[in-house]
Amino acid sequence: MFQNRREGLALALPAAIFTLLVFLLPVSIFLSEAFRFDGGWSLQGYVQFFSEPLNQSVFLRTLKLGALVAGSSAVIGYAAAFCIVNLDGRARGQIFGLVVLPLMISPVARTYAWIVILGRTGIVNDTIVGLGLSETPIRLLFTETAVFLGLLQLFLPLMIISLVSAMENLPRDVIPAARVLGASWLQVFTRIILPLTREGLVMGGTLVFTGSLTAYITPAILGGSKVLMLETLLYQKVNVSNDFVSASVIAMILIVMSFSANLLLKRIATARR
Amino acid sequence: MKTQLITPGALALCLTATSAVAQDRTLTISVYSFAQDAYKEALYDPFEEICNCELVIETGNSVERMAKIEANAADPVIDMAVISSHDALALAQKGLLAQIDTASLGNFDKLYPAAQDPLGNGMAVGYTFYASSIVYRSDLVTIDSWGDLFSDEVAGRVALPNITGTQGPLTLMMLNKALDQDPSDFGPTIDAIGEKADDIVTFYSRSSELAQLMLQEEVIAAPVGRFAWSRFQGTPFPFAWADPAEGQAGGMNVMIMTKDNGNEELALEFMDYWLSTEVQTRVAEARIDSPANMEVTVSDEIAEALTYGGDLIKSLTILPPEEIIEKRDGWVEQWNRSVIQ
Numbered sequence: 105m106f107q108n109r110r111e112g113l114a115l116a117l118p119a120a121i122f123t124l125l126v127f128l129l130p131v132s133i134f135l136s137e138a139f140r141f142d143g144g145w146s147l148q149g150y151v152q153f154f155s156e157p158l159n160q161s162v163f164l165r166t167l168k169l170g171a172l173v174a175g176s177s178a179v180i181g182y183a184a185a186f187c188i189v190n191l192d193g194r195a196r197g198q199i200f201g202l203v204v205l206p207l208m209i210s211p212v213a214r215t216y217a218w219i220v221i222l223g224r225t226g227i228v229n230d231t232i233v234g235l236g237l238s239e240t241p242i243r244l245l246f247t248e249t250a251v252f253l254g255l256l257q258l259f260l261p262l263m264i265i266s267l268v269s270a271m272e273n274l275p276r277d278v279i280p281a282a283r284v285l286g287a288s289w290l291q292v293f294t295r296i297i298l299p300l301t302r303e304g305l306v307m308g309g310t311l312v313f314t315g316s317l318t319a320y321i322t323p324a325i326l327g328g329s330k331v332l333m334l335e336t337l338l339y340q341k342v343n344v345s346n347d348f349v350s351a352s353v354i355a356m357i358l359i360v361m362s363f364s365a366n367l368l369l370k371r372i373a374t375a376r377r
Numbered sequence: 378m379k380t381q382l383i384t385p386g387a388l389a390l391c392l393t394a395t396s397a398v399a400q401d402r403t404l405t406i407s408v409y410s411f412a413q414d415a416y417k418e419a420l421y422d423p424f425e426e427i428c429n430c431e432l433v434i435e436t437g438n439s440v441e442r443m444a445k446i447e448a449n450a451a452d453p454v455i456d457m458a459v460i461s462s463h464d465a466l467a468l469a470q471k472g473l474l475a476q477i478d479t480a481s482l483g484n485f486d487k488l489y490p491a492a493q494d495p496l497g498n499g500m501a502v503g504y505t506f507y508a509s510s511i512v513y514r515s516d517l518v519t520i521d522s523w524g525d526l527f528s529d530e531v532a533g534r535v536a537l538p539n540i541t542g543t544q545g546p547l548t549l550m551m552l553n554k555a556l557d558q559d560p561s562d563f564g565p566t567i568d569a570i571g572e573k574a575d576d577i578v579t580f581y582s583r584s585s586e587l588a589q590l591m592l593q594e595e596v597i598a599a600p601v602g603r604f605a606w607s608r609f610q611g612t613p614f615p616f617a618w619a620d621p622a623e624g625q626a627g628g629m630n631v632m633i634m635t636k637d638n639g640n641e642e643l644a645l646e647f648m649d650y651w652l653s654t655e656v657q658t659r660v661a662e663a664r665i666d667s668p669a670n671m672e673v674t675v676s677d678e679i680a681e682a683l684t685y686g687g688d689l690i691k692s693l694t695i696l697p698p699e700e701i702i703e704k705r706d707g708w709v710e711q712w713n714r715s716v717i718q
Contacts, residue, residue: 156713157714157718158713158717158718219589219593220593223593223594223595224594224595225594245578245579245595246578328580328581329539329579329582329717330574330577330579330580340541343438343440343441344541345440345709346440346443
């Protein structure tokens with residue numbers, strides 16, 4: 105495309121410099137704090153972080169909720185994506201539009217909606233009490249369930265979009281052919297759909313898992329200080345304790361978790377080939 | 378004709394020069410981000426008109442603002458700040474504050490005695506008091522004691538302030554009193570909160586968050602600062618302000634001046650203006666801050682929203698700032714272990 109390589113590099117240079125100066129450099133300086141202790145380089149910050157029972161439980165809760173949200177998104181996402189790709193043109197566009205619509209609304213507004221829905225006088229509790237499942241409203245806010253629902257609603261569209269994109273590339277005849285040859289729907293899914301859409305699953309899984317790990321607004325509003333997650337703990341370390349070393353340790357842990365999830369999903373996808 | 382042409386030009390030059398001089402007098406203040414529009418009207422704009430200077434307002438939470446003062450200690454970028462008394466003491470102990478020349482504050486003698494030298498050695502001057510008690514739904518429960526926060530009547534519908542905020546330690550102190558524990562040791566009280574953690578809806582960080590939960594009927598009783606009381610007035614629900622048997626807790630926010638900021642004269646001028654009866658009345662009538670100036674008089678309706686009057690201020694149980702600084706890390710550690718986990 106370019107007559108020589110230099111022209112291409114020259115065009116990329118402003119973006120590269122911008123990224124270096126306003127992202128990579130400050131983030132590197134901040135993250136380097138995670139390896140400093142008593143004026144020298146050390147992993148002591150990590151040892152201290154993981155030696156505190158509160159931090160251990162927050163780490164495990166973050167991992168658990170991230171995995172649950174990613175897993176649930178995949179299950180719901182496959183069903184939704186399969187339905188969408190099998191719709192006719194106009195209906196398909198409308199349904200896909202509805203899936204994308206929440207992404208155009210602020211996460212703050214979407215999360216506050218959950219406060220109303222999950223509150224004592226919200227629709228969920230009204231239904232539970234109305235159906236006689238409980239005499240009094242049950243507490244849903246400030247629980248792991250609330251954070252899970254909020255994160256699922258927040259990131260499910262990303263999984264659906266990734267899977268729809270992957271399923272659109274499925275050869276049209278493979279599923280009918282498998283069915284004609286006697287494959288059950290479970291076999292069709294595990295032996296045809298899943299292997300052929302693995303790239304979409306890896307992409308969606310990474311986006312949802314990473315998003316769940318790093319989302320702040322939803323856990324802060326729906327979980328509060330009773331359901332601390334790593335990102336809300338990070339905020340507390342910076343804005344309440346002024347403890348930048350612990351904050352950079354948490355940031356580093358979040359980065360490692362995100363990369364590990366991506367590698368793990370890629371490995372799983374490759375193993376099925 | 379020639380003179381007429383020159384005169385407007387010279388005038389414009391003079392105006393430009395005057396404007397430049399005015400802009401040279403700049404005072405940088407660090408304040409809570411709360412009610413800034415009301416402060417602009419009641420305090421900042423009138424002061425700028427009087428002093429012929431420019432105010433630069435920096436806002437944020439206490440930790441951010443304290444970190445900025447500490448990071449720029451060698452060449453202060455903040456001249457004057459308002460902050461809680463215990464945060465001010467922490468800065469004073471690090472040698473970051475200048476002694477305030479109270480003799481140059483014309484309104485100093487009008488302050489309640491407790492506000493005149495709250496940290497000792499002239500390190501700060503109090504500009505507002507706040508009471509802290511329990512707001513509750515009077516149609517659903519009755520609160521007569523801080524210990525009622527643990528009663529079965531409010532179980533599952535009570536919220537407490539987080540230990541990391543200003544209201545947290547005050548609540549601990551009053552619960553400690555209600556549970557008849559050793560006043561110097563909040564440990565058993567933190568453990569008692571931990572045992573009741575499942576009955577507590579949340580540990581809130583901001584009064585706005587609590588107001589929303591109470592208006593949504595999620596919470597029916599919670600300790601809160603009087604400065605937030607106006608959020609509960611005029612709502613569809615019958616909220617009441619408790620008068621517990623153990624009394625109300627109280628606190629004070631103070632004005633401080635950074636060491637060697639080079640702008641001491643203007644900072645003192647601004648502090649004196651803020652403490653004046655005129656400004657303290659305007660701020661009180663806007664229901665922003667309760668007055669520390671004894672000469673301020675407000676209507677009963679306004680007084681109802683504030684921590685107002687010498688008798689009330691004298692009756693408040695204050696947690697000494699030095700105790701908060703000394704013990705806070707231990708409280709937070711035990712809180713994380715017993716309550717949050």
